Amino acid sequence: MGGERVEILMEEDRIPREVTKILISLASTWDDTIDKNSLKVIPLKGAMTNEVYQINWETQKGELPADQKVVVRIYGQGVDAFLNREVEINTFECMSKHGQGPRLLGRFSNGRIEEFIHAxxxxxxxxxxxxxxxxxxxxxxxxxxxxxxxxxxxxxxxxxxxxxxxxxxxxxxxxxxxxxxxxxxxxxxxxxxxxxxxxxxxxxxxxxxxxxxxxxxxxxxxxxxxxxxxxxxxxxxxxxxxxxxxxxxxxxxxxxxxxxxxxxxxxxxxxxxxxxxxxxxxxxxxxxxxxxxxxxxxxxxxxxxxxxxxxxxxxxxxxxxxxxxxxxxxxxxxxxxxxxxxxxxxxxxxx
Incomplete structure (x- = not known):
């Protein structure tokens, strides 16, 4: 990680290093983040084939606004047997463009980073x-x-x-x-x-x-x-x-x-x-x-x-x-x- 300290408070072995780089880059654009390298990773339930995590950062105010939380989705093994990931991403971007879902914030080899929805x-x-x-x-x-x-x-x-x-x-x-x-x-x-x-x-x-x-x-x-x-x-x-x-x-x-x-x-x-x-x-x-x-x-x-x-x-x-x-x-x-x-x-x- 180029000497940077990345603190992952939960599920530290579940987030690939290539993803932490993208997350740190995102956090660097937010002025009130106390430490862009300190990630809080919260597993989210309900996904049938993927692993899904909410990523938080601590801020000066303590309470993190929704637009400074993100969701990391790691694709499950074998899921590519059912679908075409490029088609899925195109659909994701189209739905986002039409105001139907979260924005796509980043992609990595086996997953993506999405906007957090306050719901x-x-x-x-x-x-x-x-x-x-x-x-x-x-x-x-x-x-x-x-x-x-x-x-x-x-x-x-x-x-x-x-x-x-x-x-x-x-x-x-x-x-x-x-x-x-x-x-x-x-x-x-x-x-x-x-x-x-x-x-x-x-x-x-x-x-x-x-x-x-x-x-x-x-x-x-x-x-x-x-x-x-x-x-x-x-x-x-x-x-x-x-x-x-x-x-x-x-x-x-x-x-x-x-x-x-x-x-x-x-x-x-x-x-x-x-x-x-x-x-x-x-x-x-x-x-x-x-x-x-x-x-x-x-x-x-x-x-x-x-x-x-x-x-x-x-x-x-x-x-x-x-x-x-x-x-x-x-x-x-x-x-x-x-x-x-x-x-x-x-x-x-x-x-």
Whole structure:
């Protein structure tokens, strides 16, 4: 470090030295920092695949303003099997430009430094709060309207096929049998044919709208959606379906990999969310509008279950985070099997 003393008060072995150089450089621009080399590193909970830390500095006033705190995000091992980091960074910068998330302050070989947001991360319980849920619905509609440069093709089906191919490469023969991987190619094709037709709205989607990726300022009720690792163009019905499925999870519990699908929102909750989503565009939707999107969303829960089942299978083999990915994958695959007959039968009868 060129002879400079860097004091890291917590988790000192978790912050790479190349990152401390960037952090010191940032702190050097703030006049009231007592010692730019004295970093306080606070682990943040809620991330599923990355390690996330809040970085503080002591100031003359003692209380550090929000714009002099930063977040360091260290990418988890094996995550690159799922995504393109350059695409993610481009999405991050685009969202920031449109006022949708934190600013990018720096990059390093296996992570990035972000602006600190003065807000709290939501909890599993928050997703069921009608007022908070309506705020999320409105923010998601706003998110979907952001125009990303480049192609605007649906990514969902290629992602499923690519992840299926990766899962087949890493899993054991027994795991392949349990998840029926040899027949999933055909299932994905059937699913695409049956549920992706019609005049579905295609927009930039978050694709991972679990509570840990949603923050809210308690003073202003301003909601911010963060972490765009899986963001891409997809049907908005898929994004909403994925959010509903996430209501079964509590990643801060003693058994974070266990899902409770009794917590999946009932019909009235789903209608309320979708009405709030549609009405945030400036006009009141009809009951027919709401019912149509509710129906599309239910179909896309099947795709959500398959996506995260494959994600769990792959993660089990490439990620060393303390999380039972394989059990998580089994639960998502079970839900897919339980629901597909009913959902696809309804679609066939409608045709």
């Amino acid at each position: 709290r991360t939501l909890s599993a319980h928050d997703l069921r709060d009608p007022e908070i849920s309506s705020l999320i619905a409105s923010k998601l509609n706003e998110f979907h309207k952001v125009q990303m440069p480049g192609p605007k093709n649906v990514v969902l089906w290629n992602r499923l096929r690519n992840w299926l191919s990766s899962a087949k490469q890493v899993c054991s023969p027994e795991e392949a049998r349990v998840f029926m991987l040899d027949s999933l190619d055909e299932e994905i094709s059937i699913l695409e044919k049956e549920i992706s037709g019609g005049n579905q709205l295609i927009r930039l989607c978050h694709n991972d709208l679990q509570y840990g990726n949603i923050m809210m300022n308690e003073d202003t009720n301003l909601v911010t959606i963060i972490d765009y690792e899986y963001a891409s163009y997809n049907p908005v019905a898929y994004d909403i379906a994925n959010h509903f499925c996430e209501m079964a999870a509590d990643y801060q519990s003693e058994t974070p990999h266990i899902l409770d699908f009794n917590k999946y929102p009932d019909l009235e909750e789903r209608k309320r969310f979708i009405r709030a989503y549609l009405s945030s565009s400036g006009h009141e939707p009809t009951d027919v509008d709401v019912a149509a999107l509710v129906e599309d969303v239910e179909k896309y829960t099947l795709a959500s279950h398959l996506v995260w089942s494959l994600w769990g299978i792959i993660s089990e083999h490439v990620n060393d985070i303390d999380f039972d990915y394989m059990e998580y994958a089994k639960q998502r695959f079970q839900q897919y099997q339980l629901r597909k007959a009913k959902v696809l039968l309804m679609e066939i009868l409608k045709d």
